Amino acid sequence: xxxxxxxxSTLSVQEGDSAVIKCTYSDSASNYFPxxxxxxxxxxxxxxxxxxxxxxKKDQRIAVTLNKTAKHFSLHITETQPEDSAVYFCAARSAxxxxxxxxxxxxxxxxx
Amino acid sequence: NAGVTQxxxxxxxxxxxSMTLQCAQDMNHNSMYxxxxxxxxxxRLIYYSASEGTTDKGEVPNGYNxxxxxxxxxxxRLESAAPxxxxxxxxxxxxxxGNTxxxxxxxxxxxxx
Numbered sequence: 001x002x003x004x005x006x007x008x009s010t011l012s013v014q015e016g017d018s019a020v021i022k023c024t025y026s027d028s029a030s031n032y033f034p035x036x037x038x039x040x041x042x043x044x045x046x047x048x049x050x051x052x053x054x055x056x057k058k059d060q061r062i063a064v065t066l067n068k069t070a071k072h073f074s075l076h077i078t079e080t081q082p083e084d085s086a087v088y089f090c091a092a093r094s095a096x097x098x099x100x101x102x103x104x105x106x107x108x109x110x111x112x
Numbered sequence: 113n114a115g116v117t118q119x120x121x122x123x124x125x126x127x128x129x130s131m132t133l134q135c136a137q138d139m140n141h142n143s144m145y146x147x148x149x150x151x152x153x154x155x156r157l158i159y160y161s162a163s164e165g166t167t168d169k170g171e172v173p174n175g176y177n178x179x180x181x182x183x184x185x186x187x188x189r190l191e192s193a194a195p196x197x198x199x200x201x202x203x204x205x206x207x208x209x210g211n212t213x214x215x216x217x218x219x220x221x222x223x224x225x
Binding site: 001006009032044049099100103 | 143145147152153154155156157160162170171202208212213214215216217218219
C-alpha cells in the first residue's frame with residue numbers, strides 16, 4: 001500500500017515567519033493529497049487539499065504544492081500566527097482506493 | 113447537523129474486557145472509517161466501510177471487528193482488550209465514490225490496564 005513520510009516532526013517559528021512541512025509518498029498512482037490540522041485535544045480538520053492534476057493551490061495564508069515527478073507535496077503557511085500552533089498531518093489516496101494514508105504529523109509551534 | 117458523533121469520549125478497560133465504540137454520522141455519507149492515533153505514528157486505518165453492507169480491513173485490523181449497522185452507524189468492537197490497544201480512536205466519514213474528504217468525530221481516548 002501507500003507509504004507517506006512527513007518532515008519535520010516538530011517545527012518552531014516566530015510569529016510572522018513562514019512554515020513549511022514536507023511529505024513524500026510512494027505510490028505513483030496516488031491522486032489526492034489533503035492536509036489536516038489537529039489542535040490539542042481536538043479532532044483533525046481538513047484545511048486544504050490538492051489533486052494530482054494541479055501543481056499548486058492557495059487559500060489565504062496557506063498553500064500546498066505538488067511535485068508528481070518527485071512524489072512529494074508541501075504545506076506552506078505564511079505570516080504565521082499563534083493560532084496556527086497545532087499538529088499538521090498530510091495524507092495521500094491511491095487512485096481507486098477509498099481510504100487515506102496519513103503521515104506521522106508535524107507539531108508546529110508559533111512563538112509570539 | 114452534528115456531523116460525526118462518537119461515544120464514549122473516554123474509557124478505561126481491564127485487559128481481556130470487551131467493548132464497542134459507537135459512531136454515527138448525519139451527513140448521508142457513504143463511506144465510514146475507524147482510525148487509531150498513537151504518538152509519533154499518525155493516524156492508522158483499522159477498518160473501513162466503503163458503502164452500507166461492506167467492510168474491509170485497513171492497516172492495523174488485528175484485535176478489532178466492525179459492523180456497519182446501517183448507512184449512519186459504524187461500530188468498532190474490541191473482543192479482548194490488550195494494553196497495546198491503548199490509543200485515541202477516531203471515526204470518520206466521507207461522501208465516498210472518489211470523494212475522500214474525511215470528516216472526523218471527536219475521538220475516544222481508550223486506556224487498557
